[in-house]
Amino acid sequence: MKVLVAVKRVVDANVKVRVAADNRGVDLTNVKMAMNPFCEIAVEEAVRLKEKGVATEILVVAVGPKEAQEQIRTALALGADRGILVEAADAQPLAIAKILKAIVDQEKPGLVITGKQSIDGDNNQVGQMLAALTGMGQGTFASEVNVADGKVKVTREIDGGLQTVELKLPALVSTDLRLNEPRYASLPNIMKAKKKPLDIKAPADFGVDVAPRVKTVKVEAPAARKAGIKVKTVEELVAKLKNEAKVIQ
């Protein structure tokens, strides 16, 4: 079975981002970039499926700037077999999902694994959109994945606890934090990854228009927290919560 994994290049999770001077986004000058942590989990799951003999080939796809090759190479060093980069900086979730759909149509994977969301936009949309566009069943926020007999059983992390769904393959799984703990690229594998195939494509190759449909009006840093105060009585506290904070009626 072929497994397709989508990965995204994002600001490294350890970087404290700052709002850009023009308030159009965050300042990415000289900022360390990395693979989206949820995508790392997706790659790891695919590699484990391959190690178990369930997956036979892992195809990793990124839609992003030219530099996103680095993240594909990382995935190849972790154990993926080949990569496709579709060069499109700042593509929005729907455009990314459409491009991925075209690749799914060509490649016909048995399973698609994505991160549940990327830590830059926090949209949590691509996986669901891709499932809808392709008509595949979706198991989102996965904390456990078992593939057997043409089906995948996905344990989902939902608000009230855990829910298990069974999907017919081909299907889409989006990963949550507890699904697995990703490994690190070993040094010899970093070199081997250089020899693995990586195709570079453009959105036009798939007939997808990546023009933005959502407009960012303004990006602002959250307001700084004000210093706290001590209240003398419970009554005073309740009064303040009612009248000043307006969080209770």
Place this chain on the structure above:
Amino acid sequence: MNAKTLSARDMDFILYEWLDACQLTQRPRYAEHSRETFDAALTTARQVAEKYFANHNRKGDENEPAFDGKTVTLIPEIKAACDAVIETGLTRAGRDYEQGGMQLPHLLSQACFSWIQAANVSSSVYAFLAQSAATVIEKFGSADQRQRFFQPMLDGSFFGTMCLTEPHAGSSLGDIRATADLQADGTYRLRANKIFISAGEHDLADNIVHLVLAKIRGPEGVEPGVKGISLFIVPKFLVNDDGSLGARNDVQLAGLFHKMGYRSSISTAMNFGEQHGATAYLLGEAGKGLTYMFHMMNEARIAVGTGAAVLAVAGYLESLDYARQRPQGRAPDNRDPRSPMVPISEHADVKRMLLEQKALAESALALCLYSAKLVDDMHTHPDASGRADAAAMLDLLTPIIKAWPSEYGPRANDLAIQIHGGAGYTREYIVEQHYRDNRLNPIHEGTNGIQSLDLLGRKLGLNGGKTFLQLLVQMSAAANAAQKNETTAELGTALQQAVQRLGTVAQFFATQKNVPPSALTANSAVFLDFMGRIVIAWIWTWQATTAANALRHNTADKDFYLGKLQAARYFIRRELPRTVQQAELLMTLDSTCLDMADAWF
């Protein structure tokens, strides 16, 4: 809270902007490399450092290895850390592809190792020491020894040690008493008491391969001095022809040392041959033990320097973070008690302590990584003369690479404690551990006193003084380049004068033929500090030129480069001038210490 270890930005500056690491990819050995593979290796090192080493830096300090008379207990995190560096290939980073390596330039391997050392210097000892010991067997061992011991050490299933020191002979290795007696089967029976043996006993690997210095006993006893010293392989378990483990050798753990710092690294007293003699195999030729051991010594000394430097950086970053978050007092020109307190990083004296740390720490790390690049040049420079020059330059600088960071790294850590105030004197903050860990570095792998004797007695006159002259020329050229730029002219001029000063003093020492050696060696420590200070001034001036050039194009990262320039100014204005006084003292061949009689103490 995430431990502050190194600055990735500064590492990038050192590797790519200052030392131009990518230029190494033009050499055939590194042809498959690129910035991308370098960065990927650094990322793996950093992740492993954070996850498997930083996680127990404190725990390892608080739970030092224990010995109940039978077995040794280490905290389990150490084993996980060793496994992680072996599985990710970090211990074999520079080795050939065929050996499971990445053929990474030494510069990059050292940078990767820096992340591990900065996260937890004492746990980094085990797996990397094993690789050093392995390399000695690889280089000088027989085919059988390579098969039997080197191969499993390379893949990480055996670890190793280096056993030099004895209770009565540390710096003076010529006086060791360990003996080896030849047996009919060609092996030896070895008897020795060795102390301060790092990683001498543990259960992190299937076997421990000790490399032991000892003297072969002939009919007339042993040969005195260093010429009689041979090197032996003494495994904890004998190894059968098929590679399986055989009988337990006569190697016993006598006890542990309870150290001030560096506590995750077990330090042992080992008794070899207490019962019937330990089975030992001669490595290479008899009488060449010290030569073989010293083959690894340069690299070991660079590693010590780097360890000292990264601990200095870690302390600097911790205290910087603390100073920015700790409000205390107000600016001298604002006496209004109702105004909010300012972070202590705004007080001039705290800035002084931060800047001194930055000036000491970043240059020490830069010097060590520069020396790692010399290791690359020594092996892979396109022309033979370039290779020979790099080897000689490394030889000349090694005493400084080892001694300067280890002398001034703890000084930087001392300032980090001072910035923390009372909090820095408690064990709730890591800076006191940095200091204790770092305090080992002036001592091991040749004390700094030994380094100063090595510099003055052997290294200055290397190749008839040619290498020293090359260094002067190189430093002078860096001074020239700095003088051409308005921003750095002041630094260049000061360095130019200092280089002349160094030349004058060295010339003076070289021409003192009629004084006893003791008159010269009595000043070796001052000379080491004097020359080290000028070498660091060179590193700073050179980095300042790089930073000044970058400022012309890279305005986005202005603060980083301005910080470099300011640290360079600090060192040149406040630290370099001491060499004027040191030069005066050296030229008098001051004998105050030498003349001190024992009874006067």
